[in-house]
Amino acid sequence: MQALTFLDAFLGSIGRSVLGLCAAIGRIAIFAVLTISHLLRPPFYLAEFGRQLLHIGYFSLPVVGLTALFTGGALALQIYSGGARFSAEAVVPSVVAIAMVRELGPVLSGLMVAGRVSSSIAAELGTMRVTEQIDALTTLSTNPMKYLVVPRVLAATIAMPILAFIGDVIGIMGGFLVGTQRLGFNAATYINNTWSFLEFEDVFSGLVKAAAFGFIVALMGCYHGYNSGRGAQGVGRATTNAVVSASVLILAANYLLTEIFFTS
Protein backbone atom coordinates (compact mmCIF):
# COMPACT_ATOMS: atom_id res chain seq x y z
CA MET A 1 0.00 0.00 0.00
CA GLN A 2 2.81 2.34 0.99
CA ALA A 3 4.65 1.42 -2.24
CA LEU A 4 1.55 2.32 -4.25
CA THR A 5 1.28 5.72 -2.54
CA PHE A 6 4.95 6.36 -3.24
CA LEU A 7 4.52 5.35 -6.90
CA ASP A 8 1.45 7.59 -7.16
CA ALA A 9 3.38 10.57 -5.76
CA PHE A 10 6.37 9.81 -8.00
CA LEU A 11 4.29 9.57 -11.19
CA GLY A 12 2.33 12.64 -10.12
CA SER A 13 5.50 14.70 -9.77
CA ILE A 14 6.68 13.58 -13.23
CA GLY A 15 3.28 14.53 -14.68
CA ARG A 16 3.34 17.94 -13.03
CA SER A 17 6.85 18.62 -14.34
CA VAL A 18 5.87 17.63 -17.89
CA LEU A 19 2.72 19.78 -17.74
CA GLY A 20 4.72 22.68 -16.31
CA LEU A 21 7.28 22.35 -19.12
CA CYS A 22 4.55 22.26 -21.78
CA ALA A 23 2.92 25.36 -20.25
CA ALA A 24 6.27 27.19 -20.21
CA ILE A 25 6.94 26.27 -23.86
CA GLY A 26 3.45 27.53 -24.74
CA ARG A 27 3.99 30.83 -22.90
CA ILE A 28 7.36 31.38 -24.60
CA ALA A 29 5.84 30.54 -28.02
CA ILE A 30 3.03 33.07 -27.46
CA PHE A 31 5.60 35.67 -26.35
CA ALA A 32 7.65 35.00 -29.51
CA VAL A 33 4.60 35.30 -31.79
CA LEU A 34 3.56 38.54 -30.04
CA THR A 35 7.08 39.90 -30.48
CA ILE A 36 7.10 39.11 -34.19
CA SER A 37 3.63 40.61 -34.67
CA HIS A 38 4.73 43.85 -32.96
CA LEU A 39 7.91 43.82 -35.06
CA LEU A 40 5.83 44.16 -38.19
CA ARG A 41 3.49 46.94 -37.04
CA PRO A 42 4.30 50.60 -36.24
CA PRO A 43 5.21 52.55 -34.20
CA PHE A 44 8.92 51.68 -34.46
CA TYR A 45 11.34 53.03 -31.87
CA LEU A 46 14.45 53.56 -34.00
CA ALA A 47 16.48 55.41 -31.35
CA GLU A 48 15.89 52.58 -28.91
CA PHE A 49 16.82 50.04 -31.62
CA GLY A 50 20.08 51.93 -32.29
CA ARG A 51 20.91 52.00 -28.59
CA GLN A 52 20.36 48.25 -28.32
CA LEU A 53 22.40 47.58 -31.45
CA LEU A 54 25.29 49.39 -29.80
CA HIS A 55 24.80 47.66 -26.45
CA ILE A 56 24.24 44.13 -27.78
CA GLY A 57 26.46 44.23 -30.86
CA TYR A 58 29.33 46.66 -30.46
CA PHE A 59 29.96 46.10 -26.75
CA SER A 60 29.98 42.31 -27.23
CA LEU A 61 32.87 42.53 -29.70
CA PRO A 62 35.72 42.15 -27.17
CA VAL A 63 34.30 39.05 -25.52
CA VAL A 64 33.41 37.40 -28.86
CA GLY A 65 36.78 38.35 -30.38
CA LEU A 66 38.84 36.99 -27.49
CA THR A 67 36.82 33.77 -27.33
CA ALA A 68 37.25 33.21 -31.08
CA LEU A 69 40.98 34.01 -31.01
CA PHE A 70 41.81 31.46 -28.30
CA THR A 71 39.43 28.86 -29.72
CA GLY A 72 40.99 29.14 -33.19
CA GLY A 73 44.47 28.78 -31.68
CA ALA A 74 43.53 25.77 -29.55
CA LEU A 75 41.73 24.16 -32.49
CA ALA A 76 44.86 24.42 -34.66
CA LEU A 77 46.93 22.71 -31.94
CA GLN A 78 44.34 19.94 -31.46
CA ILE A 79 43.93 19.21 -35.16
CA TYR A 80 47.67 19.24 -35.67
CA SER A 81 48.35 16.73 -32.88
CA GLY A 82 45.27 14.63 -33.79
CA GLY A 83 46.07 14.74 -37.51
CA ALA A 84 49.69 13.68 -36.82
CA ARG A 85 48.36 10.19 -35.89
CA PHE A 86 47.52 9.55 -39.54
CA SER A 87 49.95 11.99 -41.15
CA ALA A 88 47.27 14.57 -41.92
CA GLU A 89 48.85 17.66 -40.35
CA ALA A 90 48.27 19.57 -43.58
CA VAL A 91 44.49 19.66 -43.00
CA VAL A 92 44.89 22.17 -40.12
CA PRO A 93 44.03 25.35 -42.13
CA SER A 94 40.96 23.91 -43.83
CA VAL A 95 39.57 22.15 -40.74
CA VAL A 96 40.10 25.22 -38.56
CA ALA A 97 38.27 27.35 -41.14
CA ILE A 98 35.36 24.95 -41.62
CA ALA A 99 34.97 24.26 -37.88
CA MET A 100 35.06 27.97 -37.06
CA VAL A 101 32.54 29.19 -39.65
CA ARG A 102 30.15 26.25 -39.44
CA GLU A 103 30.11 25.54 -35.72
CA LEU A 104 32.41 27.22 -33.29
CA GLY A 105 32.06 30.82 -34.51
CA PRO A 106 28.27 31.00 -34.25
CA VAL A 107 27.86 28.66 -31.25
CA LEU A 108 30.58 30.17 -29.07
CA SER A 109 29.56 33.73 -30.00
CA GLY A 110 25.96 32.76 -29.21
CA LEU A 111 26.89 31.30 -25.82
CA MET A 112 29.12 34.25 -24.89
CA VAL A 113 26.44 36.75 -25.92
CA ALA A 114 23.85 34.66 -24.03
CA GLY A 115 25.94 35.09 -20.88
CA ARG A 116 26.51 38.78 -21.43
CA VAL A 117 23.27 39.97 -23.02
CA SER A 118 20.48 37.61 -21.85
CA SER A 119 21.42 38.25 -18.25
CA SER A 120 21.64 42.00 -18.70
CA ILE A 121 18.29 42.19 -20.56
CA ALA A 122 16.58 39.99 -17.96
CA ALA A 123 18.01 42.02 -15.07
CA GLU A 124 17.07 45.34 -16.69
CA LEU A 125 13.52 44.35 -17.63
CA GLY A 126 13.05 42.48 -14.36
CA THR A 127 14.03 45.58 -12.39
CA MET A 128 11.72 47.66 -14.58
CA ARG A 129 8.88 45.22 -13.81
CA VAL A 130 9.57 45.27 -10.05
CA THR A 131 9.85 49.08 -9.89
CA GLU A 132 6.64 49.49 -11.96
CA GLN A 133 8.49 51.12 -14.88
CA ILE A 134 6.77 48.69 -17.29
CA ASP A 135 3.36 49.72 -15.89
CA ALA A 136 4.45 53.35 -16.20
CA LEU A 137 5.20 52.81 -19.91
CA THR A 138 1.67 51.48 -20.42
CA THR A 139 0.10 54.46 -18.66
CA LEU A 140 2.16 56.73 -20.93
CA SER A 141 0.44 55.13 -23.98
CA THR A 142 3.59 53.20 -24.93
CA ASN A 143 3.32 49.47 -25.53
CA PRO A 144 6.16 47.85 -23.52
CA MET A 145 6.41 44.99 -26.03
CA LYS A 146 7.11 47.50 -28.82
CA TYR A 147 9.34 49.80 -26.78
CA LEU A 148 11.35 47.24 -24.78
CA VAL A 149 11.13 43.82 -26.42
CA VAL A 150 11.07 44.49 -30.18
CA PRO A 151 14.21 46.72 -30.32
CA ARG A 152 16.21 44.21 -28.25
CA VAL A 153 15.14 41.15 -30.22
CA LEU A 154 15.64 42.87 -33.58
CA ALA A 155 19.03 44.29 -32.57
CA ALA A 156 20.28 40.90 -31.33
CA THR A 157 19.02 39.10 -34.46
CA ILE A 158 20.88 41.56 -36.69
CA ALA A 159 23.99 41.97 -34.53
CA MET A 160 24.69 38.27 -33.93
CA PRO A 161 25.54 37.30 -37.56
CA ILE A 162 27.89 40.30 -37.75
CA LEU A 163 29.50 39.29 -34.45
CA ALA A 164 29.75 35.67 -35.57
CA PHE A 165 31.34 36.73 -38.87
CA ILE A 166 33.92 38.84 -37.03
CA GLY A 167 34.40 35.88 -34.66
CA ASP A 168 34.97 33.59 -37.66
CA VAL A 169 37.66 35.87 -39.06
CA ILE A 170 39.40 36.30 -35.68
CA GLY A 171 39.15 32.54 -34.97
CA ILE A 172 40.75 31.69 -38.33
CA MET A 173 43.38 34.30 -37.55
CA GLY A 174 44.02 32.59 -34.19
CA GLY A 175 44.56 29.32 -36.06
CA PHE A 176 46.80 31.10 -38.55
CA LEU A 177 48.96 32.62 -35.79
CA VAL A 178 49.42 29.30 -34.01
CA GLY A 179 49.88 27.47 -37.33
CA THR A 180 52.57 29.79 -38.61
CA GLN A 181 54.30 30.72 -35.33
CA ARG A 182 54.12 27.42 -33.43
CA LEU A 183 53.52 24.65 -35.95
CA GLY A 184 55.80 25.82 -38.74
CA PHE A 185 53.22 26.33 -41.51
CA ASN A 186 54.12 28.65 -44.35
CA ALA A 187 51.89 31.75 -44.13
CA ALA A 188 50.97 31.83 -47.83
CA THR A 189 50.18 28.10 -47.92
CA TYR A 190 48.07 28.40 -44.77
CA ILE A 191 45.98 31.22 -46.24
CA ASN A 192 45.69 29.46 -49.58
CA ASN A 193 44.49 26.23 -47.94
CA THR A 194 41.99 28.16 -45.83
CA TRP A 195 40.41 29.86 -48.84
CA SER A 196 40.44 26.96 -51.25
CA PHE A 197 38.50 24.60 -48.97
CA LEU A 198 35.98 27.10 -47.66
CA GLU A 199 32.62 27.25 -49.46
CA PHE A 200 29.91 29.88 -49.44
CA GLU A 201 27.47 27.44 -47.82
CA ASP A 202 29.79 27.00 -44.82
CA VAL A 203 29.82 30.70 -44.07
CA PHE A 204 26.15 31.27 -44.91
CA SER A 205 24.90 28.41 -42.70
CA GLY A 206 26.95 29.78 -39.79
CA LEU A 207 25.49 33.26 -40.19
CA VAL A 208 21.91 31.95 -40.37
CA LYS A 209 22.59 29.97 -37.20
CA ALA A 210 23.97 33.12 -35.56
CA ALA A 211 20.83 35.10 -36.45
CA ALA A 212 18.69 32.36 -34.87
CA PHE A 213 20.89 32.40 -31.76
CA GLY A 214 20.60 36.20 -31.53
CA PHE A 215 16.81 35.90 -31.62
CA ILE A 216 16.92 33.23 -28.90
CA VAL A 217 19.30 35.23 -26.67
CA ALA A 218 17.20 38.41 -26.69
CA LEU A 219 13.87 36.57 -26.57
CA MET A 220 14.89 34.60 -23.46
CA GLY A 221 16.26 37.71 -21.76
CA CYS A 222 13.09 39.65 -22.52
CA TYR A 223 10.69 36.82 -21.65
CA HIS A 224 12.22 36.09 -18.25
CA GLY A 225 12.75 39.77 -17.41
CA TYR A 226 9.28 40.81 -18.54
CA ASN A 227 7.69 38.08 -16.43
CA SER A 228 10.05 38.49 -13.49
CA GLY A 229 8.84 37.70 -9.97
CA ARG A 230 8.85 40.27 -7.20
CA GLY A 231 11.87 41.58 -5.37
CA ALA A 232 15.59 40.97 -5.71
CA GLN A 233 15.04 37.21 -5.62
CA GLY A 234 12.60 37.39 -8.54
CA VAL A 235 15.04 39.41 -10.65
CA GLY A 236 17.92 37.06 -9.71
CA ARG A 237 15.88 34.02 -10.76
CA ALA A 238 14.85 35.71 -14.02
CA THR A 239 18.51 36.40 -14.83
CA THR A 240 19.60 32.82 -14.15
CA ASN A 241 16.68 31.35 -16.09
CA ALA A 242 17.39 33.64 -19.04
CA VAL A 243 21.04 32.54 -19.35
CA VAL A 244 20.33 28.84 -18.78
CA SER A 245 17.36 28.66 -21.18
CA ALA A 246 19.15 30.73 -23.85
CA SER A 247 22.24 28.49 -23.66
CA VAL A 248 20.28 25.24 -23.84
CA LEU A 249 18.07 26.53 -26.67
CA ILE A 250 21.13 27.70 -28.62
CA LEU A 251 22.65 24.20 -28.46
CA ALA A 252 19.33 22.55 -29.36
CA ALA A 253 18.73 24.98 -32.24
CA ASN A 254 22.30 24.42 -33.41
CA TYR A 255 21.66 20.69 -33.75
CA LEU A 256 18.36 21.25 -35.59
CA LEU A 257 19.83 23.80 -37.99
CA THR A 258 22.85 21.57 -38.66
CA GLU A 259 20.45 18.75 -39.55
CA ILE A 260 18.57 21.06 -41.91
CA PHE A 261 21.68 22.47 -43.59
CA PHE A 262 23.96 19.48 -43.91
CA THR A 263 21.89 16.32 -44.08
CA SER A 264 19.42 17.33 -46.78
Added chain:
Amino acid sequence: MIQLINVKKSFGNNHVLRGVNLTIEQGESMVIIGGSGTGKSVALKSVLGLVQPDSGQILVNGADTTEGDRDAFLAQFGMLFQGGALFDSLSVWQNVAFRLLRGKGKLSKSDARDVAIEKLRRVGLKPEVADQFPAELSGGMQKRVGLARAIAAEPDIIFFDEPTTGLDPIMSGVINELIREIVVEMGATAMTITHDMSSVRAIADKVAMLHEGVVQWTGPVSEMDSSGDPYLDQFINARAEGPIEAVR
Protein backbone atom coordinates in the same frame (compact mmCIF):
# COMPACT_ATOMS: atom_id res chain seq x y z
CA MET B 1 -16.46 60.60 -14.04
CA ILE B 2 -15.13 57.18 -13.02
CA GLN B 3 -17.48 54.39 -12.01
CA LEU B 4 -16.54 50.98 -10.66
CA ILE B 5 -19.54 48.65 -10.72
CA ASN B 6 -19.34 45.40 -8.75
CA VAL B 7 -15.69 44.88 -9.70
CA LYS B 8 -14.24 41.55 -8.59
CA LYS B 9 -10.69 40.26 -8.85
CA SER B 10 -9.00 37.18 -7.40
CA PHE B 11 -5.43 35.93 -7.55
CA GLY B 12 -5.78 32.16 -7.05
CA ASN B 13 -7.60 31.72 -3.74
CA ASN B 14 -6.91 35.29 -2.70
CA HIS B 15 -10.12 37.22 -3.38
CA VAL B 16 -8.77 40.76 -3.43
CA LEU B 17 -11.78 42.67 -4.77
CA ARG B 18 -15.14 41.16 -3.86
CA GLY B 19 -17.52 43.57 -5.53
CA VAL B 20 -16.24 47.15 -5.40
CA ASN B 21 -18.77 49.89 -6.18
CA LEU B 22 -17.42 53.42 -6.33
CA THR B 23 -18.17 56.63 -8.19
CA ILE B 24 -15.77 59.54 -8.60
CA GLU B 25 -17.38 62.67 -10.01
CA GLN B 26 -15.72 64.94 -12.56
CA GLY B 27 -13.18 67.27 -10.90
CA GLU B 28 -13.45 65.47 -7.58
CA SER B 29 -10.49 64.30 -5.51
CA MET B 30 -11.21 60.84 -4.16
CA VAL B 31 -8.84 59.22 -1.69
CA ILE B 32 -9.08 55.48 -1.13
CA ILE B 33 -7.78 54.29 2.20
CA GLY B 34 -7.45 50.86 3.73
CA GLY B 35 -4.92 48.50 5.25
CA SER B 36 -2.16 46.83 3.31
CA GLY B 37 -3.42 44.08 1.01
CA THR B 38 -7.03 45.30 0.94
CA GLY B 39 -6.97 45.81 -2.83
CA LYS B 40 -6.41 49.57 -3.15
CA SER B 41 -3.66 49.20 -5.77
CA VAL B 42 -5.58 46.49 -7.62
CA ALA B 43 -8.65 48.76 -7.81
CA LEU B 44 -6.57 51.61 -9.21
CA LYS B 45 -4.72 49.39 -11.68
CA SER B 46 -8.03 47.87 -12.81
CA VAL B 47 -9.21 51.28 -13.99
CA LEU B 48 -6.07 51.67 -16.12
CA GLY B 49 -6.29 48.13 -17.48
CA LEU B 50 -2.96 47.13 -15.88
CA VAL B 51 -4.98 44.45 -14.06
CA GLN B 52 -7.95 42.74 -15.75
CA PRO B 53 -10.93 42.38 -13.37
CA ASP B 54 -12.61 38.95 -13.29
CA SER B 55 -16.06 40.54 -13.45
CA GLY B 56 -17.86 43.86 -13.09
CA GLN B 57 -17.64 46.99 -15.16
CA ILE B 58 -15.48 50.12 -15.08
CA LEU B 59 -16.72 53.23 -16.86
CA VAL B 60 -14.73 56.40 -17.51
CA ASN B 61 -16.93 59.29 -18.66
CA GLY B 62 -19.62 56.71 -19.42
CA ALA B 63 -17.41 54.58 -21.70
CA ASP B 64 -16.41 51.03 -20.84
CA THR B 65 -12.64 50.93 -20.26
CA THR B 66 -12.26 47.63 -22.15
CA GLU B 67 -13.69 49.08 -25.38
CA GLY B 68 -12.44 51.67 -27.85
CA ASP B 69 -9.00 53.04 -28.69
CA ARG B 70 -6.63 52.18 -25.86
CA ASP B 71 -4.12 54.96 -26.62
CA ALA B 72 -6.86 57.61 -26.63
CA PHE B 73 -8.20 56.16 -23.38
CA LEU B 74 -4.81 56.22 -21.66
CA ALA B 75 -4.10 59.74 -22.95
CA GLN B 76 -6.70 60.99 -20.45
CA PHE B 77 -4.62 59.75 -17.53
CA GLY B 78 -1.54 60.77 -15.63
CA MET B 79 -0.17 58.61 -12.86
CA LEU B 80 2.28 59.10 -10.03
CA PHE B 81 3.66 55.70 -9.03
CA GLN B 82 4.58 54.73 -5.49
CA GLY B 83 8.32 54.53 -6.15
CA GLY B 84 8.25 57.15 -8.89
CA ALA B 85 8.79 54.49 -11.62
CA LEU B 86 11.10 56.88 -13.45
CA PHE B 87 12.98 55.39 -16.39
CA ASP B 88 16.59 54.93 -15.24
CA SER B 89 18.04 55.12 -18.74
CA LEU B 90 16.49 58.52 -19.53
CA SER B 91 17.36 61.93 -18.16
CA VAL B 92 14.88 63.80 -15.95
CA TRP B 93 13.52 65.99 -18.74
CA GLN B 94 13.14 62.99 -21.06
CA ASN B 95 11.18 61.25 -18.31
CA VAL B 96 8.89 64.23 -17.83
CA ALA B 97 8.41 64.74 -21.58
CA PHE B 98 8.10 61.01 -22.36
CA ARG B 99 4.53 61.21 -23.63
CA LEU B 100 5.14 64.52 -25.41
CA LEU B 101 7.93 62.99 -27.49
CA ARG B 102 5.80 60.13 -28.82
CA GLY B 103 2.48 59.32 -30.49
CA LYS B 104 -0.15 61.67 -31.81
CA GLY B 105 0.51 65.36 -31.14
CA LYS B 106 4.24 64.66 -30.72
CA LEU B 107 6.31 67.80 -29.98
CA SER B 108 9.79 68.65 -31.24
CA LYS B 109 12.63 67.87 -28.83
CA SER B 110 13.21 71.51 -27.92
CA ASP B 111 9.50 72.23 -27.36
CA ALA B 112 9.12 69.07 -25.27
CA ARG B 113 12.16 70.07 -23.21
CA ASP B 114 10.67 73.53 -22.60
CA VAL B 115 7.40 71.99 -21.40
CA ALA B 116 9.34 69.55 -19.18
CA ILE B 117 11.34 72.39 -17.60
CA GLU B 118 8.13 74.35 -17.02
CA LYS B 119 6.49 71.33 -15.32
CA LEU B 120 9.64 70.75 -13.24
CA ARG B 121 9.47 74.38 -12.12
CA ARG B 122 5.77 73.84 -11.25
CA VAL B 123 6.74 71.04 -8.84
CA GLY B 124 9.53 73.13 -7.30
CA LEU B 125 12.57 71.79 -9.19
CA LYS B 126 15.21 73.95 -10.84
CA PRO B 127 16.01 73.67 -14.57
CA GLU B 128 19.48 72.29 -13.70
CA VAL B 129 17.79 69.05 -12.62
CA ALA B 130 16.52 68.46 -16.19
CA ASP B 131 19.75 66.89 -17.44
CA GLN B 132 20.39 64.73 -14.39
CA PHE B 133 19.43 61.06 -14.22
CA PRO B 134 16.83 59.70 -11.76
CA ALA B 135 19.45 57.76 -9.78
CA GLU B 136 21.19 61.07 -8.93
CA LEU B 137 18.09 62.47 -7.18
CA SER B 138 16.79 62.10 -3.62
CA GLY B 139 13.51 60.27 -2.93
CA GLY B 140 11.59 63.54 -2.56
CA MET B 141 12.98 64.91 -5.81
CA GLN B 142 12.13 61.66 -7.63
CA LYS B 143 8.56 61.98 -6.38
CA ARG B 144 8.42 65.54 -7.72
CA VAL B 145 9.76 64.41 -11.10
CA GLY B 146 7.13 61.63 -11.11
CA LEU B 147 4.50 64.28 -10.38
CA ALA B 148 5.83 66.49 -13.18
CA ARG B 149 5.63 63.52 -15.58
CA ALA B 150 2.06 62.76 -14.46
CA ILE B 151 0.91 66.30 -15.26
CA ALA B 152 3.12 66.94 -18.33
CA ALA B 153 0.43 66.18 -20.91
CA GLU B 154 -2.24 67.98 -18.82
CA PRO B 155 -4.44 64.92 -18.29
CA ASP B 156 -8.10 65.06 -17.22
CA ILE B 157 -7.62 62.33 -14.62
CA ILE B 158 -4.62 61.88 -12.31
CA PHE B 159 -3.91 58.84 -10.15
CA PHE B 160 -1.60 58.97 -7.16
CA ASP B 161 -0.35 55.65 -5.75
CA GLU B 162 0.82 56.18 -2.17
CA PRO B 163 2.36 59.58 -2.95
CA THR B 164 4.07 60.09 0.43
CA THR B 165 5.42 56.58 1.11
CA GLY B 166 9.10 56.68 2.04
CA LEU B 167 9.22 60.46 2.55
CA ASP B 168 9.91 62.37 5.75
CA PRO B 169 6.91 64.23 7.30
CA ILE B 170 7.98 67.63 5.98
CA MET B 171 8.51 66.37 2.42
CA SER B 172 5.19 64.48 2.71
CA GLY B 173 3.52 67.78 3.57
CA VAL B 174 5.15 69.50 0.60
CA ILE B 175 4.05 66.74 -1.83
CA ASN B 176 0.51 66.74 -0.38
CA GLU B 177 0.26 70.50 -0.85
CA LEU B 178 1.60 70.25 -4.40
CA ILE B 179 -0.89 67.54 -5.31
CA ARG B 180 -3.78 69.57 -3.89
CA GLU B 181 -2.71 72.76 -5.68
CA ILE B 182 -2.15 71.01 -9.01
CA VAL B 183 -5.44 69.09 -8.93
CA VAL B 184 -7.39 72.29 -8.14
CA GLU B 185 -5.45 74.35 -10.69
CA MET B 186 -5.96 71.80 -13.49
CA GLY B 187 -9.54 70.97 -12.52
CA ALA B 188 -8.58 67.32 -12.86
CA THR B 189 -10.36 64.31 -11.43
CA ALA B 190 -8.01 62.68 -8.91
CA MET B 191 -7.88 59.23 -7.39
CA THR B 192 -5.32 58.68 -4.65
CA ILE B 193 -4.59 55.57 -2.67
CA THR B 194 -2.80 55.95 0.63
CA HIS B 195 -2.75 54.95 4.26
CA ASP B 196 -1.18 58.24 5.29
CA MET B 197 -3.92 60.18 7.09
CA SER B 198 -2.14 63.51 6.61
CA SER B 199 -2.42 62.93 2.84
CA VAL B 200 -6.11 62.12 3.19
CA ARG B 201 -6.87 65.37 5.01
CA ALA B 202 -4.73 67.44 2.63
CA ILE B 203 -5.82 65.95 -0.70
CA ALA B 204 -9.33 64.53 -0.39
CA ASP B 205 -12.73 65.91 -1.28
CA LYS B 206 -14.19 62.48 -0.65
CA VAL B 207 -12.87 59.37 1.06
CA ALA B 208 -13.60 55.70 0.43
CA MET B 209 -12.40 52.98 2.75
CA LEU B 210 -11.71 49.54 1.32
CA HIS B 211 -11.90 46.59 3.66
CA GLU B 212 -11.96 42.91 2.72
CA GLY B 213 -12.43 43.71 -0.94
CA VAL B 214 -15.47 46.00 -0.68
CA VAL B 215 -16.01 49.71 -0.02
CA GLN B 216 -16.70 49.78 3.70
CA TRP B 217 -17.48 53.49 3.90
CA THR B 218 -17.53 56.43 1.53
CA GLY B 219 -18.32 60.08 2.08
CA PRO B 220 -16.95 63.62 2.18
CA VAL B 221 -13.70 64.08 4.09
CA SER B 222 -15.51 66.49 6.45
CA GLU B 223 -17.74 63.63 7.64
CA MET B 224 -14.91 61.14 8.09
CA ASP B 225 -14.35 61.85 11.80
CA SER B 226 -18.02 61.63 12.69
CA SER B 227 -18.99 58.69 10.46
CA GLY B 228 -19.78 56.33 13.31
CA ASP B 229 -18.37 53.46 11.24
CA PRO B 230 -16.28 51.32 13.60
CA TYR B 231 -13.93 50.15 10.82
CA LEU B 232 -13.22 53.68 9.63
CA ASP B 233 -12.85 54.95 13.20
CA GLN B 234 -10.31 52.28 14.01
CA PHE B 235 -8.33 53.02 10.85
CA ILE B 236 -8.24 56.82 11.03
CA ASN B 237 -7.44 56.80 14.74
CA ALA B 238 -4.75 54.12 14.29
CA ARG B 239 -6.17 51.87 17.01
CA ALA B 240 -4.81 48.35 17.39
CA GLU B 241 -8.13 47.18 18.93
CA GLY B 242 -11.32 47.09 16.89
CA PRO B 243 -13.24 45.18 14.23
CA ILE B 244 -10.22 45.09 11.87
CA GLU B 245 -7.99 42.26 13.02
CA ALA B 246 -4.30 43.10 12.89
CA VAL B 247 -1.84 40.27 12.38
CA ARG B 248 0.60 40.42 15.28
